[in-house]
Amino acid sequence: MQAEPTDVRGRTDTSAVTAPGLTTRVALWSIAHRWVVVVGWVVLTLAGGLAAERAGDRLSFRFDLPGQPAYETNSAIVERFGSGGDNPPLVAVVRLPPGTTVDSPGVRGELAGVFDRAAASVPGARTASLLTDGGKAFVSADGRTTFALFYPIPEYTSSDPYAKALPALTRAVAGASVAGSPVHVTGASVLASGGASGGSGVLVETLAAGAAALVVLAIVFGSLLALLPLLIAVVAIPTTFVGIYALTYVTDMSTITRNIVALVGLGVAIDYALLVVTRWREERGLGADNRAAVLKSSATAGRSVVFSGITVTVSLAALALTPVPFLRSIGYAGLLIPLVSVAVSTTLLPVILDAIGPRLEWPRKKPAGTVSRLWTGVARWVVGHRITATVGSLAVLALLIVPVFSLNLGEPQAGATAATADVEARAGLRALTDSGIGPGVLRPTELLLPVDANLPAVDGISATAPDAWRHDASRVVDAWSAAEPTSGAGKDALRAIRDAAGRVPGARVGGSPAQDGDFVHALYGPDLLIIVAAIVIVTMLLLTRALRSVWLPIKALLLNVVSLAAAYGVLTFVWQEGHGTRALFSSPATGAITLWVPLAVFALLFGLSMDYEVFILTRINEEYENGHSPDEAVIRGIGRTGRLVTSGALILFLAFVALGGVPQTDVKILSTGLAAGIILDATLIRGVLAPALVSLFGRLNWWMPAPVARVLRVTPIRQTTMEKEDRQR
Template identity: 70%
Template sequence: MAALARWSIAHRWTVIVAWLVLALAGAAAAQSDSRLSFAFDLPGQPAYETNERILDSFGSGGSNAPLIVVARLPEGGLSSPQAQSELHILDERVRRAVPGARTASAVSDPAGAASFVSKDGRTTFAMVYPVPDFTSADPYSKALPAIEDALSAIRVGGEPVRITGASVLAAGGSSSSTSVLVETILAGVAALVVLAIVFGSLLALLPLLIAAIAIPTTFVGIYALTYATTMSTLVQNIVALVGLGVAIDYALLVVTRWREERAAGRSNRDAVLASASTAGSSVVFSGITVTVSLAALALTNVPFLRSIGLAGMLIPLISVAVSITLLPVILDAAGSRLEWPRKRPPTSVSRMWTTIAAWVVRHRIAGTAGSLALIAALIIPGFSLQLGQPQAAAQATTASAQASAGLQALTDSGIGAGVLRPTEVVLPAGRSLTAPDGITLVRPAAWNRDGIHVAAAWSSADASTDAGEKALTQLQAAANVVPGAQIGGSPAQDRDFIDALYGSNLWIIIAVITVVTFLLLSRALHSIWLPVKALLLNAISLAAAFGVLTLIWQEGHGSGLFSSPATGAITLWVPLAVFALLFGLSMDYEVFILTRINEEYAAGHTADRAVIRGIGHTGRLVSSGALILVFAFVALGGVPQTDVKILSTGLAAGIVIDATIIRGVLAPALVSLLGHLNWWLPRRVQRILRIAPIRPQNPPSSSPRK
């Protein structure tokens, strides 16, 4: 790395201009979000293919759940002339508002009218499948306002109608959402505050500058990838906020080491080259491990997750490249001027973390036992983690008043939340399906086209609940005995999503990533036990994060902080995204800490002393970087969508657990417990991995442990 830094300094203007051009090009590319996709495709999966068939034939429906128009009927219910007149007007207004929509109601489907009315005869609803708009995150972003305007003056039984639906509830009132730019600015301001406290000088701006170059440059790669594969709009959030944290982490490590070398008496140029040789090497290995971990997403057969993985793999690599080329140039050119207005000489050793590390080493057994007990308590709730869409009742708390009132009317009347996400059944012409007990099935005559007839089926239970899952299983069993029948709709596609994402292929991917990460760490740390320990600690850190997710969101212990009740399930794609992102980010900190402990051990310190000095030098760096990442994920949680809040909670909780309990106590305690065995390296392993064992400059002390 020193040679690359030397070359960059010698060609400083080439380096500066090249990164500036790439950043400007990336900023322009980031504006071309029309090339990004809002789709959540599952090619090859049965329910997805059925939904595509429905969409091709009817132009609506499939995985796009209907809008539900809820009305309160007058005395006499559906048989009332007043109700019939008002419902016909309502039906006509809806059809005019959204031409081409597929609808079903008590008046448009007289044969199945009873299916659209509550048992007490006072509440009815209409199902509306508008033609979806795939250029927006919300497929009904145009249809919903049109229906709302058309029905604003409509009264049924003297009361206004309510418009709700799965997509309306999930949107959470989009007017209050924060854009990617706002999220990034909020996280950047928080990062600047942390960096100002750490450096107390103009150096606080340097890591942010590196992030400001790395993030837009990544969009150049993303824009290029849009010509080869589908890239989801979610990559904007991931790249902006994860990129902010990763780029700052890498710059923070290099700048901190540069400071340390200058404090040791080196000239500015020598300090730059020394920091590139030591911290720069750590940054490279760290960036590679983050990239490898995100391959878990890039290797899936789910396009939108694959795009997140590809974009996620770009950001650490580009952050590394900026940190080992442009950053040395800036440090060499600016030198001590970046320390203004600090008066006192900077110190790279944290007294607080040195004290903590010394306590952990002295009480290594108690520290290990206590940390494991606390982690175990956090892991236990994770065993009950249930995958699914957040339940409608949870999403209603952040939705519009009208959407929430519509859901409440469905629930209070006994119709239930199941109708928000009905299962769609494709039947060949002339075939019929008998609905299982407890399940309502409608077959409007108008839903007949291209030789197929579509039926909609639902139970009173939310499709995300156990009862809703049971209803779907019963419908699938009933459809299996009808030749040519196919099951579609969003609940069926969710089930396929779980099978596609969490099937046997996932475990193969995780196994490959684990082996590759082990090999990389073994070469970086010149050890086999340190990588094993790092991987095990990552595993329990992730398990603890899943436990926190389950505890807060699925079970509702603390979800009140987000103004939301228990969701009853964790969004399908969130656990894998949390795994991929946290695995890499957590390994970042492990590499930072262990490479410094290795360096101290190679300098002749005992294992215990190497731990104390290593943590003393890196503790403040890790805690500062973690705090910045937490702020970034809190900013990500500023959007109203429940699933994004769940993701941000998992990432923030995982970073906090990892930077405190895992890396602050458990990791140093375990290194201290193993002592010199940490660096035991059999000759056969040395030959296979082509690495040499660390040989301390002076033999480590053989004095007994304290």
């Protein structure tokens, strides 16, 4: 005969059995049909492994912006001329020895031999140099440095459109010299790739993150239970790839979705399993038998998991609704992984706990404690010093937020991306920079003009338009300044080029700097406000119903804004301003934060941090509903969830650190924002500021206007608590 489950005071609580909610009914059905559940998930996991392998060939490396003017211009350039557009050129650079200039005897002949050989190695490429142009745009002020532009035909079968052209061009100039000086091949794509074969792959990242997670879980559980959250992740991640593979037949899916599914999936699935297993442990520690503990954990922790998963899914819709295809694909992946993780955690996990849960406590010999003395002490201090905790937390967060006001969106500057590039590419960049030509030539603005039109001269702007760059009624003109395109001077140069093009009838502006501007408009224009507003409203409704309060969801959303602002501030301080990048990443300041990173950080951190808020507040609600005062509910709630939240955050932190193992600077920036944001959120914000605010507002936290309660069909917690108190009298 099953023992009746009890609440935290030892009283009989039959709600999980006599009035089962959805999660309890799902758990009961899963236990009754355990072999159907187990076999079903095994089949999906195996199918997911196969889908992950096959999906790799169908994932896209493109960064399209359909409908945006620069993107459409770039597409027209590639269609008519076969290359260029938003694909910056490869650049062959030579720095002549002192006393030698491009006008020295024999130098031009040697240049012609090297550049002709290089052009022959990339058939069909558009080329431009001193020899084709004849002007001073390709020569430094001292006459010692010159370069050639090569626009190979791009291939989109890898992240680098010049993956095949670059080795061919490099081999063509290998060992070549002009007046005894070597020729170096560089370019924006070469520098950004961080070395074609460098860095870790998705499998290596996931294994590293999984190993780190196992260490954390072993410390938390001290038994074989540490393997259970990892098992849930092992099932959830491949299963998600079934959906990813299916989506590749409907829409373009970016290759970066593999990283997102693997690492975010690892963190989310483990978080959900941690919550359920920890609650199961707690119920067993209070005297419930195994089946009752499983059902109680499903009714309480399982319900929190469902609401958390839905909230994460809604927040990731921010990416799915953007007009940028590759970000939409990340959003689709983000929509799938929390839903799959919820499904596994509410079906397979209860089956495993019911069947072999107690045996997984080996080698632990005494009952496990589920209340953290550390976090109980922290919560007690926070409640006792609520004003000091609130003011102190906000002061620290304000310092972290300040740098965000200087946030500059754009591609990282060449000096930063060069940190992980090969020696030849760095040498080429150094020659351009030291000579005064500057890095701006690595990403020229490409203009599409009528064949008989010319770009008006602009001070500080170099331009080239070889006769070979003509096709029917069109011609291409490249224009650049010495400045980095993402710097203030570089953006001024783009505006000057646009103004000059505006005086030419039929002129169109393209190139990667112009497309960057379109990217900012597409991502951060008026549509984003609508998307964010929709997410906030839906999240507010979900949380209001889940927490049975109006103020708690408002507070949670406001804290999310603070959390995100702090993460952006850290990104700006570390990467854009360069504080610590040399020590941590052997890289100088980027001068800008990659265009798409802030939106990706918003979508991922908003959902993940809301996870922790739901975990904490639902437990505080439960303690309050059981008759404890608001302060005591905070202490007990944090004491029972603090270790869980920080353990989950640590696992996610390590997963994001593993994501930073890839060579691309863009991904390193993303991983830094996510890692810093998740740790700040789980400790300072959810561990100190959130409970301090709950303590400050007391019973007002559970304010629920009667009309709202009727619409959402919930019973306010304050009313429920008062009814319990009346019954106890």
